[in-house]
Amino acid sequence: MSESLLDTVRERTPLVHCVTNLVATTFSANALLAVGASPAMVEDAEEAAELAAVAGALVVNTGTMSRPRAEGMHAAAGAARDAGTPWLLDPVGVGPLSLRTRVASELLGLGPTVVRGNASEILALAGHEGGGRGVDATASVEAAADAADELARTHGTVVAVSGVVDRVTDGATVHRVGGGHPLMGRVTAMGCALGAVTAAFLAVGDDVLAATLAAHAVVGATGAAAGAVARGPGSFVPAWLDELALFDGAGGADGAAAQALVDPA
Numbered sequence: 001m002s003e004s005l006l007d008t009v010r011e012r013t014p015l016v017h018c019v020t021n022l023v024a025t026t027f028s029a030n031a032l033l034a035v036g037a038s039p040a041m042v043e044d045a046e047e048a049a050e051l052a053a054v055a056g057a058l059v060v061n062t063g064t065m066s067r068p069r070a071e072g073m074h075a076a077a078g079a080a081r082d083a084g085t086p087w088l089l090d091p092v093g094v095g096p097l098s099l100r101t102r103v104a105s106e107l108l109g110l111g112p113t114v115v116r117g118n119a120s121e122i123l124a125l126a127g128h129e130g131g132g133r134g135v136d137a138t139a140s141v142e143a144a145a146d147a148a149d150e151l152a153r154t155h156g157t158v159v160a161v162s163g164v165v166d167r168v169t170d171g172a173t174v175h176r177v178g179g180g181h182p183l184m185g186r187v188t189a190m191g192c193a194l195g196a197v198t199a200a201f202l203a204v205g206d207d208v209l210a211a212t213l214a215a216h217a218v219v220g221a222t223g224a225a226a227g228a229v230a231r232g233p234g235s236f237v238p239a240w241l242d243e244l245a246l247f248d249g250a251g252g253a254d255g256a257a258a259q260a261l262v263d264p265a
């Protein structure tokens, strides 16, 4: 599953349009290039609507909110919906901050293909207590399980909650993805990069749940591999980009390792 979709990403180099935050921009673009996709960070409303209509997939990430960026998010998400472009909402920091919480709730109404966030963000987006105080989670993945399932069912979307073990649901079926490394929580915008990689898989896979799971498994496997060789957060970043780029495809040992992270016994 994961290995063949990764091969397809590399064959097709899908254009992934990101309306993302100031912190995540370069890292997400590098993660997309490493995995084999083609990134474009475009946020002006006029341009974002043009690009979202022709891109392979779109990411909308609320990490550094501003009113002009919010306009770009609405324009991009609306154009993606109209054109049938798959799109992923990453509601960074939603809960404690008002503008992004309003905007994310409006964006949810535009029908994201996938919603991906940490536990506090997913709790807040679903209107539950337990939201964080900034962009990092203060709740556990399992504490957000009901909120994630409810969001998925109400909005007909796949919801992926990241943490030590990621949880992916379409509201009916739940999968967990292990792997990763504690250093991933000490590098900024790691979740944003996971969202970008997930969008690359959405661009080439018709099965949303399978594509989301495959992307999480590849990030889990490459994160574990990078964590094993990194000395700390600084060397983790280049090690992870290298692991993503060098990850073998169909039939390889890396692909099998990623597969083994999904729903381990």
Ligand SMILES: Nc1ncnc2c1ncn2[C@@H]1O[C@H](COP(=O)(O)OP(=O)(O)OP(=O)(O)O)[C@@H](O)[C@H]1O
Pocket (backbone or CB within 6 Å): 092, 117, 118, 135, 136, 137, 162, 163, 164, 165, 166, 179, 180, 181, 182, 183, 184, 185, 187, 188, 189, 190, 191, 192, 193, 194, 219, 220, 223
């Ligand atoms: N302690 C950990 N052990 C294993 N994997 C982890 C750990 N912490 C984070 N990860 C992994 O790191 C990735 C990002 O998850 P995280 O929950 O940290 O995202 P986030 O809070 O949205 O990040 P950001 O908002 O900074 O981009 C996921 O693939 C997750 O599985």
Ligand SMILES: Cc1ncsc1CCO
Pocket (backbone or CB within 6 Å): 021, 023, 024, 063, 064, 092, 135, 188, 189, 190, 192
């Ligand atoms: C640190 C930070 N602040 C706003 S967005 C962001 C990146 C992690 O989401």
Ligand SMILES: [Mg+2]
Pocket (backbone or CB within 6 Å): 092, 117, 118, 135, 191, 192
């Ligand atoms: Mg996040």
